[in-house]
Amino acid sequence: MSGHRTYINLGLGACLSASLSAFAADAPTVHVYNWFDYIGPTTLKDFQRDTGINPVYDTFDSGEVLEAKLMTGHSGYDVVVASNFILPALIKAGALQKLDRSQLTNLQHIDPVLLEKLRANDPDNQYAVPYLWGTDGIGYNVDKVRAALGDQAPVNSWDLLFKEENLAKLSQCGVGVLDAPAEIIPIALHYLGLPPNSSNPADYKKAEALLLKLRPYITYFNSSKIQTDLANGDICVALTWSGTVFGAMQAANEAAKGVKIEYSIPVEGAPLWSDNLVMVKDGSNPQQGLAFINYLLRPEVIAPATNLALTANANKEATALLSDEVHKFSNIYPSAEVIAKAFTLQPQPHEIERVRTRSWSNIKNGQ
Template sequence: MSRHRLYFNLGAGACLAASLSVLADEGPTVHVYNWYDYIGPTTLQDFKRDTGIVPVYDTFDSAEVLEGKLLTSRSGYDVVVASNYSLPTLIKAGALAPLPREQMPGFKDMDTDLLAKLANNDPGNQYAVPYLWGTNGIGYNIDKVRAVLGDKAPVDSWDLVFKEENLARLGECGVAMLDSPSEMLPVALHYLGLPPNSTDPEDYKKAEALLLKLRPHIAYFNSSKFISDLSNGNICVAVGWSGAMLEAKTTAEQAGNGVKIAYSLPKEGAPVWFDTLVLLKDAPHPQQGMAFIDYLMRPQVIAPVSDHLNYPNGNRSATSLVAEATRNNPAVYPPAAAMATLFTLQPLPPSTERVRTRVWSKVKNGQ
């Protein structure tokens, strides 16, 4: 369930990892495993300067890679950035160490509303600290959607893409959705008034019927192509991640191509996801690992990361330090009323995952 920037300078990343590994001989180390391109440009160097601990830093590009690494062998890592969706699997497998609150003075600054939502995947908030988070919603071309549906287009509602009369017209200018049954099917279920994490096969038949009815009007399912297509005007609507839509908006503005993009968090509610900091049970350097987690919990450290990546963080005290344009953007920091409607996604039993896979295959193929 990768929601992160879908570009990465591999040369620069490899050089950074290599340079930090070389520096590991200089003193104590902490081994960190994170999503690619998912940290501030100077965060690692600042951590070494401020603590004397050298971060040995590696990256991955999917939750499956992360889980495979942690569940099949001793990884050698201390701290990992894991999605909330992966937490139940990692906790059940005994891969994570409970976080010692007495070593976490910054925990008091964590947003209690976010912690309550995260507790759906980490009961009691025992194992994970929020790092960055975001939502799934609708990105759209303001002018093209207005031209097709008029000034009263329901851009604040899932009706925009799940009502056939709307989607049939928007299909003329191009609609894309994530190629992710674990993210799209819960949204369809939620729209139908059903539990987004349902395990009832009958519920999935209803979601399948809805999506098959809409399928002729959807240009494609893809989890990366929509960003560039939205920014250059090749499509007019996409269902995807908040940060990806902001990336499309920024790209269009920088290109000066006249494409105006907006992101909507539907009023009916939408998925919220978290990327979290966790300490591995077999961490070779647990104290250094806790030092790294504590460092990223500092408001003055995490605020620039939010500015750089256009994702909110879980630290209430950091909000005032985030750039005004970022913290006042409801697409990045949703207002309280919108936050109350958000729901988390959960791993489902293998039997239900098989049902979702079959349904998604039918939907993508249109039959």
């Protein structure tokens, strides 16, 4: 979800933006803000060639940065990619423009199941179109987890991480957890049989107690180190985003040092997140923004984004165009049963957010 990419090539957006801007200074423009390495390698050039619109493209690496810019207003952007989790706050603040669906002819390609999941954050699918999506789950080093817990290690269950006796053994080979209270605490609530989007402060004390019990065995809370550390074998298990684990799998395969990484979505259910195309309310180029969104909804345009980011897209017709590597990583596209059990995270009232922030501080500090 917010901030769930750990990819390199931070300068890609700036380089493309500069070169494209110089190429078509007088053309109509669209200003776009997206995660880095989250679009097909030739998509911006192709869009300009096919439409005559000049995309001015910037990238970010933190959902908090995006949210702050949009909440402040006058961001200068027309189209941004926003996680489902922050949509309610953006909608409530009047930061987003309703989509003119009559101009989005390629909406027909979007999976209705994912549109339905998105309704939890965008009730009538009025503001957002799902672009890329994934899950929170468990990335693990197959051999090291087997060595620590034996052949019957519960790798497909949250028990792997939330049962103290398991985590104590895994701590010997390294445990990484996202520094993301808005995701980790709801997962703990769900594990305890409580509503992941609970607004009851007492529930958060129970989740805090569970995580404090586990805290001595967690090597670190960090959202950016996990991919590299998993790939190198420096940690053996992580609670993290799907795209991070697939990136680690790819890196480990390329390094060919015998590090075997897998990703599991626990059978009890896990968060499903989506990064969505939205239009900024005060954007200067609404027509060009709609044209850009509609272009990204083409199957042949969105497939390369999935191939690069190793993250599923919401386009039904794009599946046949995906790389062999994407098809090989089975959990990039979970089964219908897994999706049905997945839950969508929602922002909480301010007083609950304060409770959660305080709990997270206690958990990280181990007190």
